[in-house]
Amino acid sequence: MTSNTHTASSTLKAGLYSALIKASTLVFGIASTVILTRVLTESALGTWAQFLLISSIIEIIRQSMVRNALIRFYHVAKAEEKDAVYSAAMWLNVFITSLSSVALVLLALFNIEASLNAAGLNEMLLWFIPGNILIGVSTYFEWRMAVYPNFKPVFYALFIRQVVALSIVVLLAFGWLEMSGVALVWAYNAGIIASALSILLKHTDVFRFRWHWDAGWVSKFVHYSKYVVGTNVASSVFRTTDHFMTSILISSAMVAPLSICARLTNIIDIPSQVLADVLFPKSAALHAGGGNNEVGALYERAVGIGLAIVIPAALCVIAVPGIFLYLIGGEKYTSYTQLLQLCVCVSFFMPFLRQFGTLLDSTGKPHINMIMMMVLMTVSVIACYFFISSVGLKGAAYGVLTAHAFVFIINQLIMRRLFEVSIPRIFMQMIYAYQYLFGIAKSKLAWAK
Numbered sequence: 001m002t003s004n005t006h007t008a009s010s011t012l013k014a015g016l017y018s019a020l021i022k023a024s025t026l027v028f029g030i031a032s033t034v035i036l037t038r039v040l041t042e043s044a045l046g047t048w049a050q051f052l053l054i055s056s057i058i059e060i061i062r063q064s065m066v067r068n069a070l071i072r073f074y075h076v077a078k079a080e081e082k083d084a085v086y087s088a089a090m091w092l093n094v095f096i097t098s099l100s101s102v103a104l105v106l107l108a109l110f111n112i113e114a115s116l117n118a119a120g121l122n123e124m125l126l127w128f129i130p131g132n133i134l135i136g137v138s139t140y141f142e143w144r145m146a147v148y149p150n151f152k153p154v155f156y157a158l159f160i161r162q163v164v165a166l167s168i169v170v171l172l173a174f175g176w177l178e179m180s181g182v183a184l185v186w187a188y189n190a191g192i193i194a195s196a197l198s199i200l201l202k203h204t205d206v207f208r209f210r211w212h213w214d215a216g217w218v219s220k221f222v223h224y225s226k227y228v229v230g231t232n233v234a235s236s237v238f239r240t241t242d243h244f245m246t247s248i249l250i251s252s253a254m255v256a257p258l259s260i261c262a263r264l265t266n267i268i269d270i271p272s273q274v275l276a277d278v279l280f281p282k283s284a285a286l287h288a289g290g291g292n293n294e295v296g297a298l299y300e301r302a303v304g305i306g307l308a309i310v311i312p313a314a315l316c317v318i319a320v321p322g323i324f325l326y327l328i329g330g331e332k333y334t335s336y337t338q339l340l341q342l343c344v345c346v347s348f349f350m351p352f353l354r355q356f357g358t359l360l361d362s363t364g365k366p367h368i369n370m371i372m373m374m375v376l377m378t379v380s381v382i383a384c385y386f387f388i389s390s391v392g393l394k395g396a397a398y399g400v401l402t403a404h405a406f407v408f409i410i411n412q413l414i415m416r417r418l419f420e421v422s423i424p425r426i427f428m429q430m431i432y433a434y435q436y437l438f439g440i441a442k443s444k445l446a447w448a449k
Contacts (some may be wrong), residue, residue, distance in 0.1 A: 017151035021158055022270045026263070028162040030328060033263055035173045036184075037256070037329045046247065046255035047118040048184055053243055054107070055128060055188075057236040058100045059135070064232035066092050067143050068361050069224045073217070074147045081217070088217040089143060092225075097136040101129050116244065118252045120181040127182050131189035137196040141203060153203060157195045165191030227366030231357065234373035238380045238403065242396035245384045254393050257336040260329045261343040261397075268313045268347040269354075296419030299359050304429025306351030308437075311430075314347040342397035349404040352426075356411045359419070372411055379403040 036045055070089045077085050104125045113121035138157060145154045168187035172179045243262075247255050317324055321337040321344075360369040380403035387395030387402075415421035 017155045019270070020155050021151055024155070024159055024162060026267050026270065028166050030263055030267075032166055032169050033260065034328055034330075035169055037260065037333065039173045039179065042253035042256040042332075043119070043251070044181065045259070046252035047113075047121055047124075047181060049255050049259035050116055050118050050243065050247060050252065051121060051124045051128070051181070051185065053240045054125065055132070057240065058103070058132060059139070060232050060236050061229060062093065062096045062100070062136070062139055064228045065096055065225045066221065067146060068228050068366075069221045070143050071147050072224065072362065072364075073220065084212070084214040084217045086144070087212050087214055088221045090140060091213065091218055092221055093136050093140050097133055101132055104129055104132065116247045116252060118247065124181045124185045127185045128189065131185070131192045134189075134196045135192050137199055138192065141199045157199050160198050161191035161195035163191075164194040224366065227370045228361055231361075231366060231370040231373045234370065234377040235357075238373065238377040241377070241380045241384050242388075242400050245381075245388055246393065246396050249385075249388050250393060257329070257333055257339060258343075258393070258396060260325065260333055261336065261340045263328060264317060264324055264340060265343050265347055268310055268317065268344065269350050295359065295363060296415070296421045299355055299415065299419060299421055300426045301429050302355045303351045303426050304431075305433045306355070307348075307426070308430045308433035310347050310351055314344050317341075317344045336393075339394055339397055342394060342401060345401055346397075346404050349408045352408055353404065353411065356415060359415075365418070368414065372407060372414075375410070376403050376407045379406050 036048065040048065066089045070085065073085050073088075074082070108122040108125050111122060112125070113119060138161070141157065142154045145151060165187050168177070168190055169184070171177045172183055172187065177183060243255050243258055246258055318341050321340040322334050325334045325336060325340055357369045357373070360366060380399060383402040384396055384399030387398040389395070391398070412421070412423060
């Protein structure tokens with residue numbers, strides 16, 4: 001009984017700090033957006049948004065190459081193999097960091113800013129190289145903490161990074177420092193540097209292991225992660241297709257309202273992201289014990305809880321989009337209400353799709369997840385090109401929504417076949433979540449009386 005209570009408590013704590021990480025990332029991101037939308041032109045904001053997209057793609061590749069593999073192999077490796085597992089993760093981190101830094105140079109040399117109509121982007125990418133190198137420290141630390149999972153120290157390190165970066169953005173916005181694209185990059189870099197230093201000073205034990213080359217474990221990581229990398233590269237292309245194609249087919253200025261809508265949509269997606277962080281190690285452990293039915297039930301519960309939060313939040317934004325656009329972007333962006341309503345509709349599919357990928361990766365079926373993301377990417381590229389060319393900016397939302405709906409149907413058929421997942425049971429879990437919350441509210445009200 002004590003063991004079960006401790007397990008439940010640790011799971012809840014992990015979920016809490018994972019939620020805080022996601023929430024703080026969005027809160028600081030929104031705070032930065034609220035400031036920058038009021039001091040930057042639409043074109044400059046669009047260029048900054050594209051810089052953030054490129055940097056996020058690099059981080060997604062770094063995470064996908066190592067994070068999930070480290071969590072999975074840590075739980076199956078023998079005690080004497082733990083250092084070899086940690087070493088493999090570190091070697092791959094160094095390799096990806098080096099390769100991505102070279103990629104940033106090549107993007108600038110091949111004049112990426114001309115292709116994307118984003119003036120100043122080349123110089124911004126070059127100045128990001130120091131930050132890209134140091135972010136590897138924070139990333140490795142986060143991977144090690146995710147194994148247990150223990151997100152508390154990760155939250156504090158990330159909080160330091162966000163506070164430092166936002167503080168410099170405020171100084172830039174008020175004219176105490178000269179505003180420019182490069183200055184914003186250095187604000188971003190300063191946060192990374194502060195976070196890396198705090199980790200190195202307070203958590204040196206994480207980096208104390210016998211770092212050595214073990215070709216066998218590196219090979220295992222690469223073999224496992226080749227599907228995850230393929231999945232996340234396809235996912236990155238898919239998630240940025242609407243922005244980049246809007247920039248190419250219309251202008252970089254039109255990326256600005258699209259990025260604001262994306263910020264709001266990401267807020268609604270927080271529950272799915274949090275549940276995915278907690279679901280991965282739990283489903284990996286269940287699958288290792290041969291419990292496919294339990295894995296399916298875990299998916300149904302996670303999606304049901306996610307929907308219980310996502311549906312009312314999305315409906316609220318759809319009902320009064322102008323208010324949210326005004327709060328985030330100011331008056332000049334309030335004319336994009338229909339765009340926001342279309343973008344938010346994607347949220348209804350996210351709990352299903354996000355937990356689908358998490359479950360397949362954690363149960364040793366990443367190749368299926370990769371194929372599905374390749375399909376989603378392909379459909380998204382075709383749909384975005386067609387709709388943007390036909391109807392303009394709103395076509396970006398139509399394209400993404402079409403791709404989500406198409407893939408949702410396919411992946412639910414796969415989940416039913418592999419894990420006997422049932423959509424009615426998912427909605428029953430959503431109802432149970434509401435009943436639980438209403439029960440708590442009722443008891444609180446009764447106590448207050």
